[in-house]
Every structure is written in structure tokens, then in C-alpha cells.
Amino acid sequence: MKKSKFLTLFFAAAAVSPAIAQDGGSKVFGGAKQFRTWQLGINAGVATPFVFLGGHNDYNKPDYNFGYGAYIQKQITPAFGLKLDYQGGKVSGSYDPDENNQGKPAFNDFSTKINYAASLQAQIDLTSLLLKRDSKVALYVQGGYGLTGYKPDGNKRTEQFIPVGGGLKFKLTEGINLDLGYTMNFLDADNLDRTWFGPSNDKWSYGYAGLNFALGSKSKKNLDWVNPYALMYDELKDNELRQEVETLKSRVAATEGDVSNIKKDADGDGVSDVFDKEPNTPAGNVVDGAGRTIVFPKTVSKPKVEDKIAQWNADFKNILFDTGKATIRPESLSILEKAANEMAEYPQYKFYVDGYTDNVGNAKTNKTLSQKRAAAVAQALKNNGVEASRIKSRGFGSEKPKCSNKTTEGKQCNRRVEIKLQ
Known part of the structure; x- marks a missing residue:
């Protein structure tokens, strides 16, 4: 699938996440400012030129190298966030002629240092779609678009890539999470392994473990752990809310009565009876804003x-x-x-x-x-x-x-x- 089609489908899915989560606090309609919405994450793990979905690789024997990463994330709703992600590390592999009868590439092996892989990703929390009050585990999927810089041979290269992945978050404390994730990075080029060989572009994956820290006041809850459906269910059963709704209905009824009175105009002069200082204005008279007849001075013709x-x-x-x-x-x-x-x-x-x-x-x-x-x-x-x-x-x-x-x-x-x- 082309990058543009993938991005369109991914963000369309993100758009249908519960928009109600922008409201928050102890009540659904309490305001987003009652939550912590910024997070900082660091992680480390394993980088390899293979992805679990399979597909062609120029070198059929992957190595598993150390990788590292960091990100900053803005939680928009309990189910949807945007994160600016960074990955680094090394990707390497070799060719085994006895493995799957694959044709031999130009070299026996390769080793490429990924100087950076920066991307903007959207993350959807699937757990928040369930009616569960105090979840300690969150399953998420994510994807986006980025640029990566690496040096597969004597030349530095900058290419586009599409990161797609998912993971699990475990709530350790109110402000700290354990983050276990896996990301597949699909490169828009066939030069990561310094070899232009095979029917498809190169790719690499990164499996990691890390910590996620919530930023902001400790007195506030994290927006990503809030379940809006559970909050709404509680509020609908709240007697205080019911009383507020009944009070609002009374106010609306009173306002409708006031509006009805304002519409009345007994003498038809265009001024509401509420504001009319001259209630019985004869038909056809021109009136001012208070409903009073305007007497225009008579024009006196000048003598010849x-x-x-x-x-x-x-x-x-x-x-x-x-x-x-x-x-x-x-x-x-x-x-x-x-x-x-x-x-x-x-x-x-x-x-x-x-x-x-x-x-x-x-x-x-x-x-x-x-x-x-x-x-x-x-x-x-x-x-x-x-x-x-x-x-x-x-x-x-x-x-x-x-x-x-x-x-x-x-x-x-x-x-x-x-x-x-x-």
C-alpha cells in the first residue's frame, strides 16, 4: 500500500476516536485542563532488518542490535494522542546461501548505523473504548510519517519512512507507565542495506521496553487513563446532575416566556409592547425605537x-x-x-x-x-x-x-x- 493511502486510512481511524475525551476532570464536562496531557518517554530494545509481517529482505540472516528511542506525546483524548518520536541504533544482517534459496546480493553482509529516525505518529488507545473504570493495562496501535538519516556506505542518506506498530502500557503509578512496544518502519528506498536488490524497499523493526512519565501537576489525573464512558455513566446517575438539568429546564421555559412577550406588538408599529412608550400608535405612523410617533417638521417653501x-x-x-x-x-x-x-x-x-x-x-x-x-x-x-x-x-x-x-x-x-x- 502506498504511503498516502496508509496515512489517509490511519488518520481516518484516529478521527473516530471518542471526541468526548477532551472533556475531563472528575466529570465528563469538567474541562481538559483538569488532566495531565503531556508525556515524555524513553526506551531501549532490539533493532533488526526484518519485520514480523515477513516480506523480501536482500540479506536473509538478520542480526539483532541494540536500539534506543525517546518521544514526547500530547494526549488529545483518552483514546487519541500525537507523539513526536525518535529512534536510533544499528541495523545489520548477512547472506546465507543455504537459507531459502535466495539470490546472492552484492555483499556478504551489511551494517548500517541509523543516526536518527524522527517521525510524527498518531496513537490510538484501544482499551479506552471499553467500559472499564480503573484499567491498569492499555493496548495501543500507532502509525505516522517520518524522515530518517543513515550511512549505508560512504554516502549519507535521508529518506522518508512510515512507522507502524503497537504495544502495551502498564500503569506503575499515577504518573509513570511501563511501555512495551514494537514498531515496523517501512522505508521509501532500497538502500538501507547498501544494496539495491530485490522486488521491494527496505525496512527494519524495533522492539523496545521503556518508561513513560506524565508531565504537569501531580494532583491531576492522566488523560490517557481516563474512561469517558464510565464517567458519563456515573454522571447520568448523579442526583445533583439531575437537579441541575431540571433547573436548566425551568430557566429555558422562563426564557421562552420572556421571548414570547417580547414578540408581542399590539399596535403593529414594529416595537415590542415591552419597550413601547406609546402603546396605541395609529396605523401608518413612523415611530422611534421607543414606539413614539415621530413628528417631522413641515417644509416651508422659500418665497421667490x-x-x-x-x-x-x-x-x-x-x-x-x-x-x-x-x-x-x-x-x-x-x-x-x-x-x-x-x-x-x-x-x-x-x-x-x-x-x-x-x-x-x-x-x-x-x-x-x-x-x-x-x-x-x-x-x-x-x-x-x-x-x-x-x-x-x-x-x-x-x-x-x-x-x-x-x-x-x-x-x-x-x-x-x-x-x-x-
Whole structure:
């Protein structure tokens, strides 16, 4: 089987291990922090180029050499852990022509030192799948992927390999285990024995015995010795848990009642009756977040500029000047202030300020006086905020009478200042 297929099948099997084991402590749902989940292991044993599954070997007579190893393991659930594993040692063998009629390889024997074989393996504890409370023995299988470095001849080599194996753990104390295991290492090459010979890649196995130490607080149990099924069985019979469940049911019922009340909206304004400050809002009204009707200000249309000019000119009839002068009397300044404020509402328009007189006196003098009075009014408008670029003053004297100069009323009518569009 190819490495990719093997890894897929192995980790798929690991994935179906009891996920409930992430919960822990004295109760199933107590939290993983109530356990010790890290372990450190050391071991020693025998390394040989044969595996118990059989298969072809270039050298048909294996030697049994000293091997050693170490690992660090993270227990994810009681049934599933990940470990970073290291192996070292020597693998050797020889050729016996009288053994199984196998063809002779290039050399009579070989001896290869394995400098390192580092792998990441997943371990599944089969014992934790059983309903047993205080197990002292655990049967496990493991497998993964790794890289190994060795020197079969004059050249150093680094190759991929697949470790597959299993073993037994014996609980000596709460934090120390005896670990007996066997691992078959399938190499992705045919050069471990310095011979490229035969129909298959090389392999070696490692049988070992060692100790496993749990890391962390001694007051906590080891996650790998916890049986979640037994804990769950005990909890389901626990009266305290039953009371908690009944209390939770009551709270859920009360919450459902509160939610039902929140959904009520008698007047249909989109605001719950619980929060509605105006319970009987008429249909169609727009409301705020508290259910109160929003009263929008009515839009007042602005008068046309021509109508405003007519109004200003009517007001300007009340502007008074000192006799024969262009000095505006103080009581008339409020009229100009009001006009200036209203001109600000028509920023797109520019205006003339035109001055006129009656026909009494010298025409030239009258024209000069009308120009000065128009200029005084224009300046007053500017002083009240109208931009200078929007105002120009002109004086026409007695040239454009509006009324007859034959009567006193007519002459008063002609003495005027008016606004016109530019």
C-alpha cells in the first residue's frame, strides 16, 4: 500500500476516536485542563532488518542490535494522542546461501548505523473504548510519517519512512507507565542495506521496553487513563446532575416566556409592547425605537426672490436719512439688518441698491445725494453680512420719478432707495 493511502486510512481511524475525551476532570464536562496531557518517554530494545509481517529482505540472516528511542506525546483524548518520536541504533544482517534459496546480493553482509529516525505518529488507545473504570493495562496501535538519516556506505542518506506498530502500557503509578512496544518502519528506498536488490524497499523493526512519565501537576489525573464512558455513566446517575438539568429546564421555559412577550406588538408599529412608550400608535405612523410617533417638521417653501425684493422695497420706504445728507438714522438700521439676513437665503443672486430724489433743488446735487444714500444703504447691508461682490450701488437723482413731483406726497414717494436684481 502506498504511503498516502496508509496515512489517509490511519488518520481516518484516529478521527473516530471518542471526541468526548477532551472533556475531563472528575466529570465528563469538567474541562481538559483538569488532566495531565503531556508525556515524555524513553526506551531501549532490539533493532533488526526484518519485520514480523515477513516480506523480501536482500540479506536473509538478520542480526539483532541494540536500539534506543525517546518521544514526547500530547494526549488529545483518552483514546487519541500525537507523539513526536525518535529512534536510533544499528541495523545489520548477512547472506546465507543455504537459507531459502535466495539470490546472492552484492555483499556478504551489511551494517548500517541509523543516526536518527524522527517521525510524527498518531496513537490510538484501544482499551479506552471499553467500559472499564480503573484499567491498569492499555493496548495501543500507532502509525505516522517520518524522515530518517543513515550511512549505508560512504554516502549519507535521508529518506522518508512510515512507522507502524503497537504495544502495551502498564500503569506503575499515577504518573509513570511501563511501555512495551514494537514498531515496523517501512522505508521509501532500497538502500538501507547498501544494496539495491530485490522486488521491494527496505525496512527494519524495533522492539523496545521503556518508561513513560506524565508531565504537569501531580494532583491531576492522566488523560490517557481516563474512561469517558464510565464517567458519563456515573454522571447520568448523579442526583445533583439531575437537579441541575431540571433547573436548566425551568430557566429555558422562563426564557421562552420572556421571548414570547417580547414578540408581542399590539399596535403593529414594529416595537415590542415591552419597550413601547406609546402603546396605541395609529396605523401608518413612523415611530422611534421607543414606539413614539415621530413628528417631522413641515417644509416651508422659500418665497421667490422677486417677491422678497418687493417686500424689501416696501420696508425701505421707512428708511430715514438726515435732511440733505446720506446719514442713515439709527432707528432705520433694523430694517437693513433684517434685509441682509434674508439676502443670505438667496446666495445665487446679486443686487443693485438704487437711490432716487425728487426734483427740488439742483439736479446735479440731487444725483450726488442719491448716489451717496444708495452707497450708505449698500454699506449697511455689507456690514450685516452680505458679500461685497453681491452688492452694487447706483444713484439716479430725480431722473426716474416713480410718482408726480407736483404734490408733497409725490415728492416723498420719489425720495427713495430700492433693491433690484443685477
